[in-house]
Amino acid sequence: MNPPVAVLGAAFLFNLGQGVLRPALPLYLQQVFAANYRMVTLIPVVFGAGKWIASLPAGYLLDRVGRTPLMVAGLLLIASIDLASAVTPAYGAFLGLRGLGGVGWAMFGTVALTTVVAQPGGQRRGRAISLLLLCETLGLLLGSTAGGVLYTRAGIASPFVFEAACMVVAAVAVAWPMAAPASRPRGPGARGDRARLRSVLAVPGVGVMSLASGALTSIQTGIMVFLFPLYLAEHAQLGAEAVGYLVSLTVLGRLLALWWGGGLSDRWGRTAVLVPGLLGYAALLGGLGFVSRPVTLGLWSLLMGVAAGVVAAIPAAVIGDRVPAPLQGVAIGWLRTVTDTGMIAGPLVFGALADAIHLVAPFLLAAALLAVLALRVRTVGPGPAAEAA
Secondary structure, rough: OOOOOHHHHHHHHHHHHHHHHHHHHHHHHHHOOOOOOOOHHHHHHHHHHHHHHHHHHHHHHHHHOOHHHHHHHHHHHHHHHHHHHHHOOOOEEEEEEEEEEHHHHHHHHHHHHHHHHHHHHHHHHHHHHHHHHHHHHHHHHHHHHHHHHHHHHOOOOOOHHHHHHHHHHHHHHHOOOOOOOOOOOOOHHHHHHHHHHHHHHHHOOHHHHHHHHHHHHHHHHHHHHHHHHHHHHHHOOOHHHHHHHHHHHHHHHHHHHHHHHHHHHHHHHHHHHHHHHHHHHHHHHHHHOOOOHHHHHHHHHHHHHHHHHHOOOOOOOOHHHHOOHHHHHHHHHHHHHHHHHHHHHHHHHHHHHHOOOOOOOHHHHHHHHHHHHHHHHHOOHHHHHHHOO
16 A cells, blocks of 8 residues: 555645744744743644644535645645744734644544555555655754754744745645545534544544553653753763753654554564563663663663654554544544543643652653553454465
8 A cells, every 4th residue: 555645745745834933933922922931822822722623624525626626725824824923023923823834734643644544455554544644744854954054044023934835835736636535425414423433432542542542642742852852861871962962862863763663563563563662662761770871771762762663553544444534533532632632631731740849840740651651552363364364
């Protein structure tokens, strides 16, 4: 199964634009609105809230408006919001626009993942989802590298214009080869929508895989993005350059493992890879407090990235294996909703735990959470992926 090239290209462009805006956005807020730290951190909160609100409705809308129109609408919505953000003089209006940007993200991201999951030839679904995640990660990595340079050399509004241009090109890429979509069934209405969600949640494995995806996202955003650099600086006594190097190793490890993990799950079965992957990730997080030498920390960082990459695609692949095709849009919308919940809750919960107890405490809690999930996943059984393999 090969994912549509247009969707992969659009996902790369989408995340390239998002990546360019990441390092530039805090600088823009401080320069234009004299923003304090609280005002800066509210931006990802409202963006995540917009995603959380819109992910499940986007899954429902798949059958009503079609995949291509929904993806194009989401991309063009973000492009319009970027241009409006660059000229708005009020922080409150800017905040609202970024929340709407989360809605656009959900419209594109939910449909793109559903499109990849729903491709025929499900025995290679894990590899296809890994390839989508790989395109997303590469886009973010390259965009984040260029964002600060663009902000400095081309003007403070240039990252918004660049992201808007990326979204427009991505919309054209998606619409051009898919301009004549197949006819689609009419949506069943609100009562039918609720019944479809109940049907999705009744499928064995959907609940635990959704929780696994939410937990992995909460660990990625709450620990690996925010707390791991602080741990390296405060407890390992490393300078900023060394911290950046070790963090980049986690990204490198994730990139190396994304394709590998999805392919292994296609061949060996989903749970046969997911269970040891979760346990290995748990061991690395829980054992970080015993590692202090820079060389060992470098290897540890790389392995944590590998562990995160190996398991990243499998929850969505399991749901794609088990949920019937007519319900996959709703299933992916639900998965995205739980994932976005983890994105919002992770920094709040793990950050509060670090303040209340110790910086090592979030790593131990994350390790315990992954171990419990591994035991729960093990009871789900191999499922269709193992049989297909």
